[in-house]
Amino acid sequence: MDELYRAIADPTRRAILDELVHRDGQSLFELCGRLIMKHDISSTRQAISQHLEVLEAAGLVRATREGRCKFHWYNGEPLRAITKRWPAKKRSR
Amino acid sequence: MRINLCSVPVDDQEKALQFYTEKLGFKKKTDIPVGKHRWLTLVSPEDAEGTELVLEPDEHAAVQTFKTALVEDGIPFTSFAVDDVRAEHKRLEALGVRFTQPPVELGTWIAAVFDDTCGNLIQIAQEVSS
Numbered sequence: 001m002d003e004l005y006r007a008i009a010d011p012t013r014r015a016i017l018d019e020l021v022h023r024d025g026q027s028l029f030e031l032c033g034r035l036i037m038k039h040d041i042s043s044t045r046q047a048i049s050q051h052l053e054v055l056e057a058a059g060l061v062r063a064t065r066e067g068r069c070k071f072h073w074y075n076g077e078p079l080r081a082i083t084k085r086w087p088a089k090k091r092s093r
Numbered sequence: 094m095r096i097n098l099c100s101v102p103v104d105d106q107e108k109a110l111q112f113y114t115e116k117l118g119f120k121k122k123t124d125i126p127v128g129k130h131r132w133l134t135l136v137s138p139e140d141a142e143g144t145e146l147v148l149e150p151d152e153h154a155a156v157q158t159f160k161t162a163l164v165e166d167g168i169p170f171t172s173f174a175v176d177d178v179r180a181e182h183k184r185l186e187a188l189g190v191r192f193t194q195p196p197v198e199l200g201t202w203i204a205a206v207f208d209d210t211c212g213n214l215i216q217i218a219q220e221v222s223s
Contacts, residue, residue, distance in 0.1 A: 027167020
C-alpha cells in the first residue's frame with residue numbers, strides 16, 4: 001500500500017490521473033500538452049514519463065500499444081482499498 | 094534565403110503519395126527520378142506556389158530510429174494548419190485515417206494527431222481567435 005500512497009502523494013501524478021479520468025487512453029504527447037496548458041506544469045516529457053512509470057508500478061495506470069504508439073489508461077481499482085480501509089460512512093455497530 | 098520545403102521521411106514513397114494526395118488533399122508538384130528513389134514534392138491546393146512538402150525515403154538507420162521514438166511517445170513529425178480541426182478530424186476518420194489524439198483544446202489552439210501510414214504521426218492544428 002505504501003507504493004500506492006507515494007504514487008498519489010505527488011501533485012503532478014495527481015494531475016496525470018485527473019487528465020486520464022477526463023479522457024482515457026492518451027499518448028505521452030497528448031498528456032504533456034494537457035498538463036502544460038491546463039495545469040501549468042512545466043515538467044519535461046522525460047519527467048512525465050517517469051511519473052507514469054511510478055503510477056504504473058502502483059497499478060493506477062496501464063500502458064498499451066496500438067501500432068507503434070504507446071497509450072496510457074487509468075485504473076482506479078487500487079484506490080478501492082483506501083475507502084475499504086477507511087469507509088466514507090462509518091460502519092454501524 | 095527563403096524557407097521553401099517541408100520534408101517528411103516516409104517508408105514508401107508511392108504509398109505516401111497516395112495517402113497525402115487521396116486522404117489529405119495535397120497535389121503532386123514535382124516527381125523526378127533520383128537513383129532508385131524520387132524527388133517527390135506536393136503542394137497545398139490552398140497555396141500552390143507556397144511551401145512544398147517533400148516525401149523523402151527514410152532509409153537512413155538513424156531516421157528510422159528517430160521516427161520510431163517519436164511515434165512511441167505520440168509526437169507528431171510535423172504539423173499542418175487547418176481552418177477547422179474538428180471538421181477535418183471527422184472527414185479524415187470517415188476516410189479511414191487513424192487518430193492517436195482527437196481534437197484537443199490547448200490554450201488558443203485546437204490540435205489533433207493522426208497516423209500517416211508511412212511511419213509518422215502528423216498533427217493538424219487550428220488557432221482559435223477569441
